[in-house]
Amino acid sequence: MQVKPRLGTFTVTPKEAGGLILKLLEFAKGRVVRAEWRMTKVQLINNRGRIMKKQQSKKKRIQRNKAVTRSIPIDIVESVLMHMNPKDAVRLSTTCKKWRATAPRYDPTMSKTPWLLTIADDFYILQSIIDENMSFKIEIPSFLCGRKFISEASHGWLVLRSGQSDIVSLLNPFSRARLDLPALKHPGPLFLHMSSPPTNPNCVLLLVDAKNLYIWRSGDRSWNIEKNVNARYYTSTISFQGQFYAIVDPYYRLVTFQVLPLLVKKLDVPPPMDINDMMMYDVSLVESCGEILLVCIHLSLLYRADHDIFQFQHDIHDTTEHDVILFQLDLKNEIWTKIESLGDQTLLLKNNNNQAISISAREAKCCGDSMYFINHWSRDVYFMEKHSIRTVSRGSYSISRRFWITPNLI
Known part of the structure; x- marks a missing residue:
């Protein structure tokens, strides 16, 4: 009996049903293939990205290997830095990261060890105190020629004065930074002390004349003047823990003072020796390892060294324990x-009220428990160690001044 189809329904034969199933399977297979292809495509893209990153990383490594500091043997880099003008060597360290990382390790002028500056x-000549044969000539800036002279050096900066004007300038010979200070109302004051580099917001610069103390702080637009101050009798001045300390002539008393407002306090610290004996010594205050030291060098010691230097520049002279006396x-x-x-410390001194410097002999790779001393009158430099003295650098009439200066880019 034949069955008639109802309205809204349909019938298929087994053959037609098999064909539909095959088509459905082919459709599903196509969907799976497309999904797998999309996944494969994503994987290919990711792999391509990883491959590109690896290639870029490899390229960067190759470029780094071709960099100056990698392609040139390190001993040549060291030789180049050590024979380069210190001013340019210091500035070279600011050109790129690689030189900035390399220069401090091999450029001797990048250390905190002071150098002897001869004007x-x-x-100008920079001479190493570690290697007596190492020196560099520095070109004088054009604006200095014929107009200004160097009155002192402090914290890596030169204090410049003009003989015909009331302008005081500060110059960093390594970074070439220059700072013109406010004009002075009364030209003529001499340098007394600078507590820190002028770029430090706490920097205080002190000048002195026969009657007044001139004070400049970082950022000031004018000089502050303290009148009728006996600072001209301060034979040696240092800054220590936010205060200034000074030895005062003629009785070698110790005073401490602060500025703005000026408060001077005479400490009840008697001289370490009889005053008549003290007059036979060149006296210097120095801060060393958190302590205040008083270094007394007998004037006859310098006379003997000067007298013998004309025969043998590097002769060693025996001294007695009374030639150099140290107090804390x-x-x-x-x-x-x-x-x-002095233990591990090495002192760098100069008479005529220059700021003394204390350095670690181990870090500076020099002799500990020793002193370098510049004679203001002869311009000679002496090295004193274990009750002996020898001349390490001889002065001459062409030398106008000598200072200790620490390379500083700040």
Whole structure:
């Protein structure tokens, strides 16, 4: 009996049903293939990205390997830096990261070890205290020629004065930074002290004349003047823990003072020796390892060194224990205590009220428990160690001034 189809329904034969199933399977297969292809495509894109990153990383490594500091043997880099003008060597370290990382390791002028700065008629010379044969000539900036002279060096900066004007300028010979200070109302004050580089917001610069103390702080637009101050009698001045300390002539008393407002306090610390004996010594205050030291060098020691230098420049002269005497300040008991050794420290001194410097001999790779001393009158430099003295650099009439200066880009 034949069945008639109802309205809204349909019938298929088994053959037609098999064909539909095959088509459905082919459709599903196509969908799966397309999904797999999309996944494969994503994987290919990701792999391509990883491959490109690896290639870029490899390219960067190759470029780094071809960089100056990698392609040139390190001993050549060291030789180049050590024979380069220190001013240019220091500035070279700011050109790129690689030189900035390399220069401090091999350029001796990048260390914190002070150098001897010699100012002659037409040139500057930087001389190493570690290697007596290492020196560099520095070109004098054009604006200095014939107009200004160097009065002192402090914290890597030169204090410039003009003989015909009331302008004081500060110059960093390594970074070439220059700072013109406000004009002085009364030209003529001499340098007394600078507590820190002028770029430090806490920097205080002190000048002094016969009657007044001139004070400049970083950012000031004018000089502050303290009148009727006996600062001209300060034979040696240092800054220590936010205060200034000075030895005062003629009785070698110790005073401490602050500025703005000016408060001077005379400490009840008697001289470490009889005053008549003290007059036979060149006296310098120096801050060393958190302590205040008083260094007394007998004037006859310098006379003997000067007298013999005309025969043998590097002769060694025996000294006695009384030629150089060291004292340490005991603030609590207000007394100077004699000490026998500087330990690891090396002192760099200069008479005529220059700021003394204390450095670690181990870090500077020089001799500990020793001193370098510049004679203001002869311009000679002496090295003193274990009761002996020798001349390491001889002065001449062409040398106008000599200072200790620490390379500083700040």
